[in-house]
Amino acid sequence: MTDTILALDRSVRRIDADGHLFVERCILSAAVVSPYYGREIPGAEALGLEPDKIYQLYRDADALRAAAETINGKPILDIHQPINAEDHPKQITVGSVANAKFEAPDLVGELSIWDGEAIKSIQDGLNRYVPAGYAYRAIPEAGEIDGQPYTLKMVDIRFNHLALVENPRVQTAIIGDSAPTQTKEKSMAVRVPMSAVAKVAAALKSVRLALDASEEDVK
Secondary structure, eight states: OHHHHGGGSGGGEEEOTTSOEEEEEEEEEESSEEEEEGGGSTTHHHHTOOTTSEEEEEEOHHHHHHHGGGGTTOEEESSOOOOOGGGOOGGGEEEEEEEEEEETTEEEEEEEEOOHHHHHHHHTTSSOBOOEEEEEEEEEEEEEETTEEEEEEEEEEEEEEEEOBSSOSSTTOBOOOOOOOOSOOOOOOOOOOHHHHHHHHHHHHHOOOEEOSOHHHHO
């Protein structure tokens, strides 16, 4: 129970002389079962998944352990968006991740937050969750973890970014993953020009990552 509240404990946070926020320990992801729509899952067509059906996926512990090093140095964004070096979204980059390690069942690491508005949103409790964006391969496997059944397992995980959101899919990833929602929410004001929005739309058509925030948040 202690691990689930560490990122809310202000003793693990510090503000330096330049106003930047550092979080000494934060749960970034966890080897747990989470719900995803079929349309969110890579290779859905080949797996015979229904786009509008929710499937329970297990984020494999061994896969998370192997993927820990891929999240080091990755950016923290104020929206979920697949990224790459050729078209990096500087306008929405607010920090970075370091020193990630797997401590079963959690992937933990250190956060640096540079942007003043993002820091305020964390301190105010508005955006205190850090869902991850990552590539993975889903394989059919039925099982149960902590009483939660699943029918698919995530393997070959490779992290792309973290994002600050309100509604997490992994409940312990406090200050990455948000639950699917079928209710409409207010649109998020994003400090990003329209040209970048168009690029996001194009990227989402060609890249299918696990964006562990609600579909409305991603939009």
